[in-house]
Amino acid sequence: MSGQGWERRHAAEYGTTAWSRAVVSCGALVAHHAGYDRRPGAVSEAAAGFRQEWMPVAELLALAACRAGQAQDRPVDDVELPVLLGWADGAHTHLLHTGPLDGHLGPAHWLRLAEDETCRSRARDVVTTESTLAIVESRELTGGRTSTPARALRLGARAAAAQARGVGFPAWADDCAWAADQVERLHLAMQAGAWRPTSAHRAYAREVHRTLVAEPDHPPCPAGAVGPSWIQRVVRIPHVRATVLALAAQPAYAVAAPASDPLGAAVDAVVHVGMEPVSVLAAGLERAWAAQLPDRPVAEWELAHIPGPVREQIRAVEALALRLTVVLLDLWHPHE
Incomplete structure (x- = not known):
C-alpha cells in the first residue's frame, strides 16, 4: 500500500491521521507509566511537568509506531509492542527521521528524539512495563493455560487497557x-x-x-x-x-x-x-x-x-x- 493509501486507511478507520492516532495511543501508555492522571478534575500543575518531561517520550513512541506501521503496512494500533520497541530503541531507531509522514513535526525534530538517550530509555521502560502487564493480564484471563499471543501486545489494545486502568483506580x-x-x-x-x-x-x-x-x-x-x-x-x-x-x-x-x-x-x-x-x-x-x-x-x-x-x-x-x-x-x- 502506498504512503497515501496507508494514511487514508487511518482516516477511514479513526477519522484522523496516523500520527495523531499514534500520539493518542502512545500518550495513553506514557501517561499511565508516568502516573499522570488526565481526568478533568485531576489535572493540575502536573500537566506542565508531564508535557515537558514525558511528551517527548510519547512523541518518540508515536513516531516509532508510525514507522513500524508503514514498514508492516498496518495501522499504528496494530503494531505489536516488541516491534514498537525495535523502532523506538533498537535496530531501526536510526531510520526514525527518514521518510514521509503527515504531522506537525519534521525530520529535524524526529532526529532529536531519536538521538535523545534519556528519551529512548524512558520509551523502553514504558514499553517493557506495559508488555509485562499484558502478559500478566493474559495469564489471569486464561488461567495461565496458554502463552500470551503476540496480538495481545498490540498498541491499540494496550492503550485501551491503560485508559481503562487509569491511575490509582479505573478512569471510568x-x-x-x-x-x-x-x-x-x-x-x-x-x-x-x-x-x-x-x-x-x-x-x-x-x-x-x-x-x-x-x-x-x-x-x-x-x-x-x-x-x-x-x-x-x-x-x-x-x-x-x-x-x-x-x-x-x-x-x-x-x-x-x-x-x-x-x-x-x-x-x-x-x-x-x-x-x-x-x-x-x-x-x-x-x-x-x-x-x-x-x-x-x-x-x-x-x-x-x-x-x-x-x-x-x-x-x-x-x-x-x-x-x-x-x-x-x-x-x-x-x-x-
Missing part, C-alpha cells in the same frame, strides 16, 4: 458511580412518594426496560461459539445507547427530559455518562472484528483485542444498566 469509576447515584435518586424518590410518575413516564420506562433486557446477539459469532461473547457484549452497549436516545427524542416522552425529571436524569446518566466511553471503544472493535480471519477462534481474538481492564469496565457498565433495569421494572410494573 467516577462516571459509573455518578450515574449510579442518579439511578438511586430515582429509586428513593419512587419509594418515598416524592415523585409521581405519569402514564407517559411508565410507558417510557417500559420501552427503555425492554431495550436494556435484550440479549446481545450482534455481531454473529461463528457456529459452535458459546455466547454472548465479549465482542457482542461490547457492541451491545452503543446499540442500547442509540436506541434509548432515539426513544428519548420522541415527543411522547418529552415529559422525561433529563434536566427536570428524575427518570430522565437517571436514564440520561446511564446512557451518556456510563455508556458513552464504551461506545467510542466499541466502534473500533466492531471494525476489527469485521476484518478478522473467519477461522480464528473467538476467544483468541478477544484475548488480543479486549484486555482485562476493558472487560472490567464492560462489567461495570453492565451492572449499572442492570440496576437501572430493576428500577425501571418497579416503575412500569410495580409490585402490589
Whole structure:
C-alpha cells in the first residue's frame, strides 16, 4: 500500500491521521507509566511537568509506531509492542527521521528524539512495563493455560487497557458511580412518594426496560461459539445507547427530559455518562472484528483485542444498566 493509501486507511478507520492516532495511543501508555492522571478534575500543575518531561517520550513512541506501521503496512494500533520497541530503541531507531509522514513535526525534530538517550530509555521502560502487564493480564484471563499471543501486545489494545486502568483506580469509576447515584435518586424518590410518575413516564420506562433486557446477539459469532461473547457484549452497549436516545427524542416522552425529571436524569446518566466511553471503544472493535480471519477462534481474538481492564469496565457498565433495569421494572410494573 502506498504512503497515501496507508494514511487514508487511518482516516477511514479513526477519522484522523496516523500520527495523531499514534500520539493518542502512545500518550495513553506514557501517561499511565508516568502516573499522570488526565481526568478533568485531576489535572493540575502536573500537566506542565508531564508535557515537558514525558511528551517527548510519547512523541518518540508515536513516531516509532508510525514507522513500524508503514514498514508492516498496518495501522499504528496494530503494531505489536516488541516491534514498537525495535523502532523506538533498537535496530531501526536510526531510520526514525527518514521518510514521509503527515504531522506537525519534521525530520529535524524526529532526529532529536531519536538521538535523545534519556528519551529512548524512558520509551523502553514504558514499553517493557506495559508488555509485562499484558502478559500478566493474559495469564489471569486464561488461567495461565496458554502463552500470551503476540496480538495481545498490540498498541491499540494496550492503550485501551491503560485508559481503562487509569491511575490509582479505573478512569471510568467516577462516571459509573455518578450515574449510579442518579439511578438511586430515582429509586428513593419512587419509594418515598416524592415523585409521581405519569402514564407517559411508565410507558417510557417500559420501552427503555425492554431495550436494556435484550440479549446481545450482534455481531454473529461463528457456529459452535458459546455466547454472548465479549465482542457482542461490547457492541451491545452503543446499540442500547442509540436506541434509548432515539426513544428519548420522541415527543411522547418529552415529559422525561433529563434536566427536570428524575427518570430522565437517571436514564440520561446511564446512557451518556456510563455508556458513552464504551461506545467510542466499541466502534473500533466492531471494525476489527469485521476484518478478522473467519477461522480464528473467538476467544483468541478477544484475548488480543479486549484486555482485562476493558472487560472490567464492560462489567461495570453492565451492572449499572442492570440496576437501572430493576428500577425501571418497579416503575412500569410495580409490585402490589
